[in-house]
Amino acid sequence: MRVLLLLLLLPITTSAQNFTVSGSIKDATNGEDLIGAVVFVKGDPSKGATTNTYGFYSLTIPAQDSVTLIFSFVGYERIERKIGLQKRLELNIDLSPANELQEVVISAKRQEEKVSESSxxxxxxxxxxxxxxxxxxxxxxxxxxxxxxxxxxxxxxxxxxxxxxxxxxxxxxxxxxxxxxxxxxxxxxxxxxxxxxxxxxxxxxxxxxxxxx
Structure with a gap:
């Protein structure tokens, strides 16, 4: 009877197990820590985290075969990374700045002649x-x-x-x-x-x- 009860509890314990994914998110160009960068599970934004003042994040996810994480930060290109969840994982990410738009200069010249000639x-x-x-x-x-x-x-x-x-x-x-x-x-x-x-x-x-x- 005890052996049967142990076998029934084993799959329940395994299915309720969580794994933690942690690491740092940095700027790919200068290695600067990105404060406030976001990491979340693709398709489920409720499971996510943000980096602290040191650029470090920690995300706890229920056990599953694989999951796709999305890393993003304002002004940077987002990265998707598919990982397996069989153990605790350390994952460091470097984000590259997004392509910046070229500067556009708009200038205007006041038409003094028309202003002075107008009644x-x-x-x-x-x-x-x-x-x-x-x-x-x-x-x-x-x-x-x-x-x-x-x-x-x-x-x-x-x-x-x-x-x-x-x-x-x-x-x-x-x-x-x-x-x-x-x-x-x-x-x-x-x-x-x-x-x-x-x-x-x-x-x-x-x-x-x-x-x-």
């Missing part, structure tokens, strides 16, 4: 030739007095060159001459501006929607 909202361009055709007070070609004639602009007071742009004050205007800020644009008690009309090439007036520059 902007609330901007008026006055060439000096047009300013010279406008009748001047005492023969003086005053740029600011010409701007007083533009829509959306009002003169500060009779006979003076100050301007109000869209309801703003005369001291709220930003006046720039060749990228330099002009803080006092009037002289002779405000009757004339400080700009020499013969020395100017063009005049731009922006009443709103100011550009970043």
């Amino acid at each position: 902007q909202m609330s901007q008026i361009d006055l060439p000096i030739q047009q300013i010279k055709k406008i009748p001047a007070f005492l023969g003086e070609k005053d740029v600011l007095k010409v701007l007083q004639l533009m829509p959306g602009v009002q003169k500060a007071s009779e006979g003076q060159s100050g301007i109000y742009v869209r309801g703003g004050g005369a001291d709220q205007n930003l006046i720039i001459l060749d990228d330099a800020i002009v803080y006092n644009a009037n002289h002779l008690f405000g009757f004339f501006s400080t700009f020499n009309g013969d020395a100017l090439k063009s005049v731009e007036l922006t009443k709103g929607g100011f550009p970043a520059r």
Whole structure:
């Protein structure tokens, strides 16, 4: 009776036996340990493991004739390895980096000419030739007095060159001459501006929607 019971338990013990597969996963080019590399049974991802900080893994698998293990890591080519499970096995794997795509450089050039030539909202361009055709007070070609004639602009007071742009004050205007800020644009008690009309090439007036520059 005891002999029969022993024979019946023997196949049950054998079928429940597990084997361990362990080893390290490294970079094939420099031998560096791959931390977080994955190894799992093909067709059953639930049976898997990841490498630790030393690139070491350990995977316990139920006994069977053979099994295919898949080794993978981000940016590397995956490897499939078929092994037999008759004993504890040490299996070291070297993964090769995947083929890298060639670098693609994308460059663009801003078309300054089209930007400058395109009309902007609330901007008026006055060439000096047009300013010279406008009748001047005492023969003086005053740029600011010409701007007083533009829509959306009002003169500060009779006979003076100050301007109000869209309801703003005369001291709220930003006046720039060749990228330099002009803080006092009037002289002779405000009757004339400080700009020499013969020395100017063009005049731009922006009443709103100011550009970043």
